[in-house]
Amino acid sequence: MSNTPRRLRAAKAEYESLAYPGDLAADIRARAAARPPRTRARVARRLLAAAALGLIVAATIAWLTPRHARPTPAPPAESAHVPPTAWEWPPGLGAIPAFSQMPTLPSDPWSLPPGLSFPAMSVPWPSDFLASNPSEKTS
Numbered sequence: 241m242s243n244t245p246r247r248l249r250a251a252k253a254e255y256e257s258l259a260y261p262g263d264l265a266a267d268i269r270a271r272a273a274a275r276p277p278r279t280r281a282r283v284a285r286r287l288l289a290a291a292a293l294g295l296i297v298a299a300t301i302a303w304l305t306p307r308h309a310r311p312t313p314a315p316p317a318e319s320a321h322v323p324p325t326a327w328e329w330p331p332g333l334g335a336i337p338a339f340s341q342m343p344t345l346p347s348d349p350w351s352l353p354p355g356l357s358f359p360a361m362s363v364p365w366p367s368d369f370l371a372s373n374p375s376e377k378t379s
Contacts, residue, residue, distance in 0.1 A: 276282075329335075
């Protein structure tokens, strides 16, 4: 048989024999007693310091953040381009017709030009529909 169980028992005995050299509870109490007690003034000072630090950080961020300032208009630059004094008719479009040659508005705006018509269409009114279907009438 292997010697694994014997080695495990030896390791367990060694582990259980280990101990803190002294009184652990007394040492912890002594260390805590050596520390100054937390007083309200001390806590208030720490809170005030934390608030001041936060205010400094917020002010720094606000100062470094770019602001949306209105851009100042640039002074007009002098250019070599001189705008024309009068409007010129583009070449290739022909001459402007005289005012007497312009078409006039029709006297009846609902009339169509000659040769243009729409096919006849019959749309029944709701009253005509109800007259032809008496079972659909509502009282």
